[in-house]
Amino acid sequence: MTVNLVGRDIISIPELSREEILAVLKNARSLKKEPQPKLLENHVMGSCFFEPSTRTRLSFETAMQRLGGRVVGFADPSVTSTKKGETLYDSIRIIGQYVDAIVMRHPLEGSARRASEATDKPILNGGDGANQHPTQTLLDLFTINECQKKLDGLDIALVGDLKYGRTTHSLAQALTHFGARLHFVAPQSLQMPEYICDELKAKKIKFSLHEKIEDVVNKVDILYMTRIQGERFADQIEYQKIKHVFVLTAKMLEKARPNLKVLHPLPRVGEITTDVDTTKYAYYFEQAENGLYVRQALLAMVLGKLK
Amino acid sequence: MQNKPKQLLVSAIKNGTVIDHVQAGTATKLLHVLNLGSHKKIVTLGLNLPSKNMVLKDLIKIEDKELSKDEANRIAIFSPQASINIISNYEVVKKFDVILPETVQSLIVCPNPKCITNNENMESDFKVQHVNKQIKLQCKYCEKIFLQTDINDYRA
Numbered sequence: 001m002t003v004n005l006v007g008r009d010i011i012s013i014p015e016l017s018r019e020e021i022l023a024v025l026k027n028a029r030s031l032k033k034e035p036q037p038k039l040l041e042n043h044v045m046g047s048c049f050f051e052p053s054t055r056t057r058l059s060f061e062t063a064m065q066r067l068g069g070r071v072v073g074f075a076d077p078s079v080t081s082t083k084k085g086e087t088l089y090d091s092i093r094i095i096g097q098y099v100d101a102i103v104m105r106h107p108l109e110g111s112a113r114r115a116s117e118a119t120d121k122p123i124l125n126g127g128d129g130a131n132q133h134p135t136q137t138l139l140d141l142f143t144i145n146e147c148q149k150k151l152d153g154l155d156i157a158l159v160g161d162l163k164y165g166r167t168t169h170s171l172a173q174a175l176t177h178f179g180a181r182l183h184f185v186a187p188q189s190l191q192m193p194e195y196i197c198d199e200l201k202a203k204k205i206k207f208s209l210h211e212k213i214e215d216v217v218n219k220v221d222i223l224y225m226t227r228i229q230g231e232r233f234a235d236q237i238e239y240q241k242i243k244h245v246f247v248l249t250a251k252m253l254e255k256a257r258p259n260l261k262v263l264h265p266l267p268r269v270g271e272i273t274t275d276v277d278t279t280k281y282a283y284y285f286e287q288a289e290n291g292l293y294v295r296q297a298l299l300a301m302v303l304g305k306l307k
Numbered sequence: 308m309q310n311k312p313k314q315l316l317v318s319a320i321k322n323g324t325v326i327d328h329v330q331a332g333t334a335t336k337l338l339h340v341l342n343l344g345s346h347k348k349i350v351t352l353g354l355n356l357p358s359k360n361m362v363l364k365d366l367i368k369i370e371d372k373e374l375s376k377d378e379a380n381r382i383a384i385f386s387p388q389a390s391i392n393i394i395s396n397y398e399v400v401k402k403f404d405v406i407l408p409e410t411v412q413s414l415i416v417c418p419n420p421k422c423i424t425n426n427e428n429m430e431s432d433f434k435v436q437h438v439n440k441q442i443k444l445q446c447k448y449c450e451k452i453f454l455q456t457d458i459n460d461y462r463a
Contacts, residue, residue: 012450087427087428088423088427089427089429106423107421108421108422108423108426109419109421109422109423109448109449109450109451110422110423110424110446110447110448110449110450111423111448113423113447113448114423114427114429114448128423128449129421129449130421131449131450131451132450195452
């Protein structure tokens with residue numbers, strides 16, 4: 001099957017097939033090995049951040065510039081017509097007339113889909129509220145493939161706030177293409193939502209639920225850590241009781257598989273202690289770097305410069 | 308006094324539509340969805356009527372209005388077993404079941420307050436799935452999945 005993402009919007013992970021995901025990862029790999037500083041010359045990317053972001057915005061903008069393209073946009077909606085009450089639809093319709101592709105982040109869920117109805121130019125979703133953040137998932141998959149030399153049939157643990165974390169939802173959905181064995185580690189009240197579990201069952205993906213990192217740490221190839229936010233708990237005493245349970249320390253990794261790698265979408269706020277950074281298992285900083293190559297690959301593909 | 312003759316619980320209509328086998332408790336929602344509040348002719352409503360198959364059912368009779376198949380299918384997400392009877396001169400001249408549509412546009416208000424559809428002047432759009440006798444509705448925009456019973460608000 002040939003993959004063609006020209007003109008496509010990248011809004012939601014379930015819309016991407018296994019072949020399309022693999023094509024993005026292949027292009028990202030070759031761009032990491034061999035930069036192409038002229039590939040997107042004469043192209044302009046609109047960088048529309050209706051909500052603050054550092055990593056996603058800077059890596060998208062750097063990705064475009066490292067391919068020879070240019071960037072216009074804003075990092076703060078208070079400087080735009082949104083402040084005057086302009087609808088998202090109108091804003092995007094107009095910006096679409098100026099640029100070749102639009103990267104956007106917006107606090108409302110479904111905003112990227114709405115934006116795609118306002119313009120023919122490809123929309124790349126850099127996060128729409130708690131809904132989707134597909135480029136994060138693609139860079140996670142790229143990183144898993146890079147550090148494990150394969151994507152199929154891995155043991156993967158997702159740890160932290162699995163109920164509200166869009167990153168872990170999308171990653172679990174994407175991993176259904178690759179026959180992963182999933183381990184969900186979370187406090188009971190923040191476990192993976194039922195609709196994701198139903199989806200996994202329907203696709204015959206094996207998964208199990210756990211309440212302690214120690215239960216899975218020696219059995220997995222990837223330990224994907226995420227942050228638990230205190231404000232998710234109605235009962236702060238409950239939060240104080242469980243928050244130390246979801247902290248990974250170097251000592252806990254003593255009997256881990258030799259190929260284990262620890263990932264984290266960052267920023268981390270204490271859930272991985274800094275003594276893990278110097279172990280052979282830490283791979284979260286490399287993961288953040290990979291965002292650059294994956295976003296380069298996506299921009300080049302939707303703009304028709306790579307297949 | 309003589310024995311009472313067999314009597315209809317809701318009076319018959321001459322011309323129009325009878326929506327029968329409506330899931331008990333949903334008829335008032337259907338009035339709103341079909342915008343029957345602004346129908347200038349007689350609309351009669353039966354709530355919690357005895358039913359052989361459903362134990363209790365609701366029923367709506369609409370004078371001088373022939374419900375189209377499209378209109379009928381809009382009520383399927385609330386009451387998938389409803390049946391439509393078109394009446395002419397007191398006789399049933401057409402009878403059909405409602406069919407669950409694949410998508411429902413502009414009817415449902417997304418229960419997610421952070422959904423873009425609740426923050427811009429635009430239509431909603433839901434994908435309809437019938438799984439294990441439950442109707443699940445997925446918002447095209449925020450992608451959240453709701454049960455029919457989670458939906459509290461509708462645009463007629």
